[in-house]
Amino acid sequence: MRRLICFLTVLGVTVGMYSCENFEPSAPPDDRLLDGPVDGLSAAENIRFLNGDIAFNDEVFVPSSGLGPLFVANSCGSCHPGDGKGHPFTTLVRFGQHDDTGNQYNHLGGPQLQNRAIPGYQPEQLPAGVGFSKLTPPANTGLGYIDAVSDADILSWADPNDADGDGISGVPNWVEMKEYLFARPGTVEVNGRYIGRFGKKGAAYDLHQQTAQAYNQDIGVTSSYEAYDTYTGVETDPEISDQTILDVVFYLKTLKAPIPRGSHQEEILAGKSIFMEIGCARCHRPEMKTGASSIAALSEKTFYPYTDLLLHDMGPGLDDGYTEGSAKTSEWKTPALWGLGLSKFSQGGGYFLLHDGRARSIEEAIVLHGGEGDSSRKNYESLSPDEQTKLIKFLESL
Amino acid sequence: MKNLICCFIISGLFYCHDVLAQIDTTLLRRAAPDTSRMQLNMDAVYNRPFLSFGKLPVALGGYVEANWQHLGTNGVSEGHQFQMRRLTLFVASTIYRRIKFLSEIEFEDGTKEINIEFASIDIEFHPLFNLRGGVVMNPIGAFNQNHDGPKWEFVDRPVSATQMLPATWSNVGFGLYGKLYRKDWVYAYEAYLTNGFDDKIISNGENKTFLPASKANPDRFEESFNGVPLITAKTAIRYKKVGELGISYMGGVYNKFKEDGLVFDKKRRLHVFAVDFNTTVPFTKTWINTEWAWVNVDIPETYSQQFGNKQRGGFVDFVQPVIKKDILGFERSMINAVFRVEYVDWNNGKFNETGTTIRDDFFSVVPGVSWRPTSQTVLRLNYRYNWQSDIFGNPAEKTAGFQFGFSSYF
Numbered sequence: 001m002r003r004l005i006c007f008l009t010v011l012g013v014t015v016g017m018y019s020c021e022n023f024e025p026s027a028p029p030d031d032r033l034l035d036g037p038v039d040g041l042s043a044a045e046n047i048r049f050l051n052g053d054i055a056f057n058d059e060v061f062v063p064s065s066g067l068g069p070l071f072v073a074n075s076c077g078s079c080h081p082g083d084g085k086g087h088p089f090t091t092l093v094r095f096g097q098h099d100d101t102g103n104q105y106n107h108l109g110g111p112q113l114q115n116r117a118i119p120g121y122q123p124e125q126l127p128a129g130v131g132f133s134k135l136t137p138p139a140n141t142g143l144g145y146i147d148a149v150s151d152a153d154i155l156s157w158a159d160p161n162d163a164d165g166d167g168i169s170g171v172p173n174w175v176e177m178k179e180y181l182f183a184r185p186g187t188v189e190v191n192g193r194y195i196g197r198f199g200k201k202g203a204a205y206d207l208h209q210q211t212a213q214a215y216n217q218d219i220g221v222t223s224s225y226e227a228y229d230t231y232t233g234v235e236t237d238p239e240i241s242d243q244t245i246l247d248v249v250f251y252l253k254t255l256k257a258p259i260p261r262g263s264h265q266e267e268i269l270a271g272k273s274i275f276m277e278i279g280c281a282r283c284h285r286p287e288m289k290t291g292a293s294s295i296a297a298l299s300e301k302t303f304y305p306y307t308d309l310l311l312h313d314m315g316p317g318l319d320d321g322y323t324e325g326s327a328k329t330s331e332w333k334t335p336a337l338w339g340l341g342l343s344k345f346s347q348g349g350g351y352f353l354l355h356d357g358r359a360r361s362i363e364e365a366i367v368l369h370g371g372e373g374d375s376s377r378k379n380y381e382s383l384s385p386d387e388q389t390k391l392i393k394f395l396e397s398l
Numbered sequence: 399m400k401n402l403i404c405c406f407i408i409s410g411l412f413y414c415h416d417v418l419a420q421i422d423t424t425l426l427r428r429a430a431p432d433t434s435r436m437q438l439n440m441d442a443v444y445n446r447p448f449l450s451f452g453k454l455p456v457a458l459g460g461y462v463e464a465n466w467q468h469l470g471t472n473g474v475s476e477g478h479q480f481q482m483r484r485l486t487l488f489v490a491s492t493i494y495r496r497i498k499f500l501s502e503i504e505f506e507d508g509t510k511e512i513n514i515e516f517a518s519i520d521i522e523f524h525p526l527f528n529l530r531g532g533v534v535m536n537p538i539g540a541f542n543q544n545h546d547g548p549k550w551e552f553v554d555r556p557v558s559a560t561q562m563l564p565a566t567w568s569n570v571g572f573g574l575y576g577k578l579y580r581k582d583w584v585y586a587y588e589a590y591l592t593n594g595f596d597d598k599i600i601s602n603g604e605n606k607t608f609l610p611a612s613k614a615n616p617d618r619f620e621e622s623f624n625g626v627p628l629i630t631a632k633t634a635i636r637y638k639k640v641g642e643l644g645i646s647y648m649g650g651v652y653n654k655f656k657e658d659g660l661v662f663d664k665k666r667r668l669h670v671f672a673v674d675f676n677t678t679v680p681f682t683k684t685w686i687n688t689e690w691a692w693v694n695v696d697i698p699e700t701y702s703q704q705f706g707n708k709q710r711g712g713f714v715d716f717v718q719p720v721i722k723k724d725i726l727g728f729e730r731s732m733i734n735a736v737f738r739v740e741y742v743d744w745n746n747g748k749f750n751e752t753g754t755t756i757r758d759d760f761f762s763v764v765p766g767v768s769w770r771p772t773s774q775t776v777l778r779l780n781y782r783y784n785w786q787s788d789i790f791g792n793p794a795e796k797t798a799g800f801q802f803g804f805s806s807y808f
C-alpha cells in the first residue's frame with residue numbers, strides 16, 4: 001500500500017509539473033492587447049525592447065529617484081496603462097501660447113502645468129485668464145511606423161490652400177528642432193523648422209523629444225537632454241540616464257501596431273465603406289508606408305493608422321486658445337484611429353476621446369467635429385441609424 | 399606499514415563513532431507547548447516547540463519553509479520556481495523565574511532579507527501587568543503575532559496581512575501586556591510604544607500606499623524617523639466554546655515634519671484598525687480564521703491619488719480536517735481540505751477628476767490540501783487564482799498556478 005501511494009505521488013507530481021501551465025490564465029487574444037513588439041525584431045532588439053518595457057511600465061519614480069518636486073504622474077505607465085490611451089486622472093494641462101511666436105508664460109510655469117507636488121511643495125496654479133488645453137495621454141502603439149514615414153509623403157498629403165476644393169486643407173506643424181535631436185534622412189527644413197508628428201498638435205519632431213520632454217514635464221525628471229528642473233528652472237544633474245531614455249524610445253518605436261478585430265465581417269466592411277464615402281478618410285487616411293528605417297522590422301512597411309499626420313482646423317468648439325509650433329489654436333493633428341476600440345480597456349471601461357477626453361463615446365467624438373470636419377459630421381448625422389451603427393462598429397474594430 | 403596505518407584509521411573511526419554515540423540524545427528535550435490554559439494569538443510567540451538541553455536555561459527552536467511554484471500571469475508563465483522562503487531561529491531563555499528572553503531571527507528568501515523579528519525581555523510583575531521591551535512585534539491583527547509557517551495550511555501568507563498590513567512588523571519599543579482567566583473566558587491586552595513608519599509608505603516602487611515599504615529602513619531599529627512613537631494596542635477575548643476575537647489599533651506619524659528645528663510639513667498620521675476572529679465549528683471541526691483591517695493615511699492633497707488614503711482588506715481561511723489516521727507510518731497524520739479567500743482594496747476612494755471609483759484592488763481564492771504527518775510539520779499543495787485590477791478598473795490581470803511546499807518546526 002505504501003509503495004502504491006509513493007508511486008502514485010511521484011506519478012502525480014511528474015504529470016502535474018509538466019501540465020501545470022494548462023491551469024494558468026491564458027493570454028488575452030493578441031488583437032485585444034496594445035503592448036508587445038512588432039514582428040521581426042532581432043534577439044538584440046528584443047533585449048532592448050524589454051529594457052525599455054521595464055523602464056516604461058515598471059519604473060516608478062519617487063522623490064529620491066527624481067520625482068518632481070512638481071509633476072503630473074510618477075511613471076510612464078500611469079499615463080499610458082497597457083500602452084493605451086490615458087484617463088482624465090493623468091490628463092495634463094498646457095497653457096500660455098496662442099500663436100507661432102512661442103510660449104509667453106514660460107516664466108510662470110509654462111508650457112505645462114505640473115498639478116501635483118511631492119510633500120512639502122505646492123503644485124503650480126494656472127495663471128488667470130490664460131488660454132489652455134487639457135491633453136489626454138495618447139496610446140503608444142505603432143509609433144515607430146509613424147516615425148518612419150517620410151517627410152515627402154506627409155507633404156504630399158498636405159493641401160494648405162485647399163487646391164482640390166474639398167474643404168479640407170491639412171498642413172504640417174512646423175516646429176523647431178531640439179539641439180539634442182538628429183534629423184531623419186530626407187527630413188525637410190523650411191526656415192529652420194521641421195515637420196512635427198507626435199503630440200496632439202504634432203509639436204514633437206520625434207519620439208526622442210517626446211520621451212525626454214515627458215520625463216521632464218510630466219514626471220519632473222531631468223536628463224542630459226532636458227536638463228532644466230521644472231520647479232527651479234535651473235539646469236541640474238541628470239536624474240535619468242541617456243541609456244534609459246534611449247531604451248524607452250526604442251520600446252516606443254517597436255511597439256506593435258494595433259491589430260484590427262473582425263475586419264472581414266460584413267457589417268464592419270459595410271462600416272468601412274461608409275467611412276470612406278462620407279469623407280472621414282480624407283483626414284483619417286487609412287494606409288501609409290514607412291521609408292527606410294534603422295530597425296529592419298519597420299523598414300518599407302505598409303500600415304493602417306487612419307491619420308494623415310497633418311493639422312486641421314477643427315472649428316471654434318475645439319479651439320481652446322492654446323497651441324504649439326506653427327499650429328493655430330483651432331488646429332489639431334488628425335489622431336490615429338487604430339486601436340480606438342481598445343481605448344475603453346485602458347480608460348477604465350469607458351471612452352474619454354478627443355484631445356481632452358470630453359467625448360464619452362465615439363458618436364459624441366464624431367458630432368463634436370467642426371471646421372474642416374464639419375462636412376463629414378453632417379454626413380454622419382444624415383446616415384440612417386443602421387448605417388451609423390455599422391460605422392461605429394467599424395471604428396470599434398480598429 | 400600502509401596496512402597498519404589503514405587499520406589504525408579505521409579503528410579510529412569506529413572509536414570516534416563510539417565516542418559520538420556516548421552523547422545522550424535524551425538530554426535534548428523538546429519542550430511541550432503549554433496546553434493547560436487557553437491560548438491566544440498573543441501567546442504564539444512562546445507557544446512554539448523548543449529544544450532544551452538538560453538543565454541549561456536556554457531553549458532553541460525554529461522553523462523552515464521551502465516551496466515550489468508554477469505561476470503564470472495573463473499567459474506569461476514564470477516557469478518552475480523553487481524558493482527558500484524562510485529559515486527562522488528562536489532562542490529563548492528563562493533568566494529568572496518571571497524574567498524571560500526570546501528572540502526570533504529570520505532569513506527570508508535565502509539571505510536576501512535577514513531580520514530580527516523579535517528580541518525582547520519579558521518581566522512579569524503580575525499576570526495582568528507584564529513589561530516587555532526590545533524588538534517587539536506590534537500586535538496589529540492576528541497574523542502579525544501568529545505567523546509561523548508551520549501553523550498555516552497555505553504556501554503564501556495572506557496578502558492583506560503582509561502587503562496591506564506590514565507583517566511581519568516589529569520595532570524597537572516597550573509595552574505592557576496581561577491576561578486574565580475566568581472559567582471559560584480569557585481576556586488579554588497589549589499596548590506598546592515603538593519606533594514606527596516613515597515616508598516610504600507613500601513613496602515607493604509599488605506605486606501605492608504600502609505600509610511594508612517602511613520595513614526596508616534598517617535605521618528604525620536605531621532611531622525613530624520623526625521622534626513620534628507608534629502606538630499599538632490590542633485587546634482580545636476568548637470563550638472556550640466559541641473562539642477568539644481580537645480588536646487592535648496602530649497609529650502614529652509617518653512623515654518627517656521637522657528636522658533641525660526646521661518645519662517641513664504638518665504631522666501626517668496613519669491609523670490602522672483590525673479585527674480578527676478564529677473558531678472551530680463544533681460538529682465538523684472546521685477551523686475558521688479571519689482578519690480584516692482598515693488603513694487610513696493622511697496624504698497631502700497635492701500629492702498623487704495613485705497613493706490612496708484609505709485601504710481595506712482581509713482574508714478568511716477554512717481548514718476542514720478530512721482524514722486523521724496513520725499514513726505512510728506517520729501515526730497521527732492529518733489531511734485537511736483548505737480554502738482561503740482574500741481581498742485588498744489598495745485605494746478606496748474616488749477620482750477627483752471624474753468622481754468615479756478608484757479601483758486598484760486584489761481578489762484571490764486559494765483552494766488546497768495540507769498534510770500534517772505531525773502537528774509540527776505541514777506539507778501544502780495550493781492552487782491560487784488572483785485578480786489584480788489597476789486604479790482605473792481596466793480588465794484585471796489574472797495570475798494563477800500551483801504551489802507546493804512544506805514548513806516545519808525543528
